[in-house]
Amino acid sequence: xxxxxxxxxxxxxxxxxTQRSVTNAIAEGNELxxxxxxxxxxxxxxxxxxxxxxxxxGMVLRVDVVDAALQAAYPDGERPRIVLLSPTGLLxxxxxxxxxxxxxxxxxxxxxxxxxxxxxxxxxxxxxxxxGRYVLAGGELPAMVVADVLMRKLPGALGHADSAAEESFSQxxxxxxxxxxxxxxPVHRGWGVPEILLSGDHEKVRQWRLERSRERAxxxxxxxxx
Numbered sequence: 598x599x600x601x602x603x604x605x606x607x608x609x610x611x612x613x614x615t616q617r618s619v620t621n622a623i624a625e626g627n628e629l630x631x632x633x634x635x636x637x638x639x640x641x642x643x644x645x646x647x648x649x650x651x652x653x654x655g656m657v658l659r660v661d662v663v664d665a666a667l668q669a670a671y672p673d674g675e676r677p678r679i680v681l682l683s684p685t686g687l688l689x690x691x692x693x694x695x696x697x698x699x700x701x702x703x704x705x706x707x708x709x710x711x712x713x714x715x716x717x718x719x720x721x722x723x724x725x726x727x728x729g730r731y732v733l734a735g736g737e738l739p740a741m742v743v744a745d746v747l748m749r750k751l752p753g754a755l756g757h758a759d760s761a762a763e764e765s766f767s768q769x770x771x772x773x774x775x776x777x778x779x780x781x782x783p784v785h786r787g788w789g790v791p792e793i794l795l796s797g798d799h800e801k802v803r804q805w806r807l808e809r810s811r812e813r814a815x816x817x818x819x820x821x822x823x
Contacts (some may be wrong), residue, residue, distance in 0.1 A: 686725030707736030
């Protein structure tokens with residue numbers, strides 16, 4: 598998979614690029630590329646934004662700036678699936694992540710200021726994704742969230758083939774939250790580990806974990822309906 602990120606602050610991804618799942622995915626032949634809107638802006642002095650028509654506070658990322666960045670990155674016209682990160686987009690979940698990770702090439706557009714000129718939404722992006730109904734300073738943190746979700750699903754990213762398969766909201770768990778985990782010591786301050794996990798009976802352990810996932814799913818549904 599090739600994952601491109603368009604941003605005004607590529608340096609913000611320095612830490613992210615050092616994460617084990619990311620370095621593993623890249624070692625397996627996947628790509629993570631960063632593009633700075635300022636590098637290809639058609640405007641003078643690196644300008645990328647302008648004041649909004651109709652008045653109002655803040656600045657808006659210009660459509661010609663974003664279009665120029667995309668044309669420079671994809672001069673042959675064969676563009677990847679372009680995802681604009683916005684608090685008003687579809688809420689990211691595991692099925693959406695599975696759909697995106699199946700794409701050979703995905704680009705993420707990070708906004709800033711008051712966001713993008715709406716013509717970017719309408720004419721340049723294929724999808725809009727949100728990581729939550731709140732506003733951040735820019736799209737860099739959401740891009741890291743989306744990139745992390747996608748890259749850890751790639752073969753070899755987590756080191757063990759089953760690590761990403763049986764996680765919260767995955768198909769293996771029927772879209773339910775993941776079950777609780779325990780490790781050594783078996784007892785700490787009187788807090789013990791469920792005996793079934795120490796039994797060595799793998800089928801009973803599997804059933805126990807599935808039941809705990811169902812309990813968590815019911816609890817989350819009840820909490821969200823209140």
